[in-house]
Amino acid sequence: MIQLARLSTILTLFAFLYSGCAVNPVTGKSELMLMSESQEIAMGKQSDPAIVAQYGLYQNEAMQKFIDEKGQQMAKVSHRPNLDFEFKILDSPVVNAFAVPGGYVYFTRGIMAHFNNEAEFAGVLGHEIGHVTARHSAKQYSKQQVAQVLMVGGMLVSPEFAQFGNEAQQGLGLLFLKFGRDNESESDKLGVEYSTKIGYDAQQMAGFFHTLDRLSQESGAGEIPSFLSTHPHPADRFENVKKMATEQQAKLSGQTFKIERNAYLQMVDGLVYGEDPRQGFVEDNVFYHPELKFQFPYPTGWKLHNSPTQVQMAPENGKALLVFTISSEKNPEAAAKSFAEQYKLTVKESEKTNVNGFPAFSMLAEQKSDQQSLTILSYFIEKDSNIYVFLGLSNTADFSQYGQALANTMIRFDKLTDSRKLNVKPTRIKVEKVPRNMNLSQVFTYFKISESDHNELAVLNGMELNQEVTAGSLIKVFTK
Numbered sequence: 001m002i003q004l005a006r007l008s009t010i011l012t013l014f015a016f017l018y019s020g021c022a023v024n025p026v027t028g029k030s031e032l033m034l035m036s037e038s039q040e041i042a043m044g045k046q047s048d049p050a051i052v053a054q055y056g057l058y059q060n061e062a063m064q065k066f067i068d069e070k071g072q073q074m075a076k077v078s079h080r081p082n083l084d085f086e087f088k089i090l091d092s093p094v095v096n097a098f099a100v101p102g103g104y105v106y107f108t109r110g111i112m113a114h115f116n117n118e119a120e121f122a123g124v125l126g127h128e129i130g131h132v133t134a135r136h137s138a139k140q141y142s143k144q145q146v147a148q149v150l151m152v153g154g155m156l157v158s159p160e161f162a163q164f165g166n167e168a169q170q171g172l173g174l175l176f177l178k179f180g181r182d183n184e185s186e187s188d189k190l191g192v193e194y195s196t197k198i199g200y201d202a203q204q205m206a207g208f209f210h211t212l213d214r215l216s217q218e219s220g221a222g223e224i225p226s227f228l229s230t231h232p233h234p235a236d237r238f239e240n241v242k243k244m245a246t247e248q249q250a251k252l253s254g255q256t257f258k259i260e261r262n263a264y265l266q267m268v269d270g271l272v273y274g275e276d277p278r279q280g281f282v283e284d285n286v287f288y289h290p291e292l293k294f295q296f297p298y299p300t301g302w303k304l305h306n307s308p309t310q311v312q313m314a315p316e317n318g319k320a321l322l323v324f325t326i327s328s329e330k331n332p333e334a335a336a337k338s339f340a341e342q343y344k345l346t347v348k349e350s351e352k353t354n355v356n357g358f359p360a361f362s363m364l365a366e367q368k369s370d371q372q373s374l375t376i377l378s379y380f381i382e383k384d385s386n387i388y389v390f391l392g393l394s395n396t397a398d399f400s401q402y403g404q405a406l407a408n409t410m411i412r413f414d415k416l417t418d419s420r421k422l423n424v425k426p427t428r429i430k431v432e433k434v435p436r437n438m439n440l441s442q443v444f445t446y447f448k449i450s451e452s453d454h455n456e457l458a459v460l461n462g463m464e465l466n467q468e469v470t471a472g473s474l475i476k477v478f479t480k
Contacts, residue, residue, distance in 0.1 A: 125194075
């Protein structure tokens, strides 16, 4: 017999499910929704500063104006024209585009480099807007919340069910993966619809999936399997999107749909491609920053991740972490005091010092909790009106193994004076006009492109090396 407490739990679950229904703006159907529109907007506003801080914005006024104009135009014909959409280009070489709830849409300069016309871009832009208009993130949040409640409820109702909690969680994970694939397919459909409505040829969106497919293979990871993937395989999407584009265009018979290849290529002429060494680069286990004119080594075998707000370094086992960032305080001692107070550290040792002639303050501290005890070595270094901060930490039990390596990095921070490092330039896209009919491989040879770059550039141009290119065509090559 079910106990009264368990019966109460079941009734609560039914009330929980019943109260969380809303009409989807895209389908018009009632569905479970535990996040209101105002909560979506608040989530987007909260996430946006962190995303911008993590990646930085790509400083190109023409490209930013382009994405905003096309985005606002498309938002007006979407299923949620009332949202205040924001569109931004992130300074990241990764080929990606994504959206967060509330109307925040981001494209990396990496994906902008791989489009070869405005129509390809418009299709992907519509796809990302579709994630927002169909409330995919909000739906996923709602399903996860319900799943958690049902899981707890099930364990209360049946102690035997609790024994299989881990297996059930794995099953829910598979359910959400399928949900993610369904989202992507729905967003493909919306991308076709929205881009067609503003006059672009959505067939080009289908073609872009060939580029994504080739990128996945060129990366060395091989083909991405369709099953258990959060995104449908690019090759699988080609035919589906092509069919949807044909159907959508048939609704607007007699209309000519734009591609705008030359206009797009002229816009991305000069775009930074790959990592931008001006924002920091690694060579022989030394991190160099040409713009801020400093350098420091880091431990051999450690991995380094550079972002606009900090540099993170760690060994592969993850048992230590070294973070390099900038403090807003006015001097090293004030920065150390602020850090200790903010994280409630117990300071063991501290002293004024200098690092290669720069005023500095060092501190050894501990942070204890019920779960663990961390030892933290930090240096606060003043250079050119900036207070640079090194934070090195590990579990107290492991600190003796990593402490010296952490210190060696910090005390070897120095001014960058090597002109070769100071004057390093990023690789950029250069758009050239083909002088005569020839295949793509011959085009690259004509423009004196290294043979080692031919395959990568073929993918970047959405073409094959043996493909014929007509005189007067524009193609992308690399330049420094």
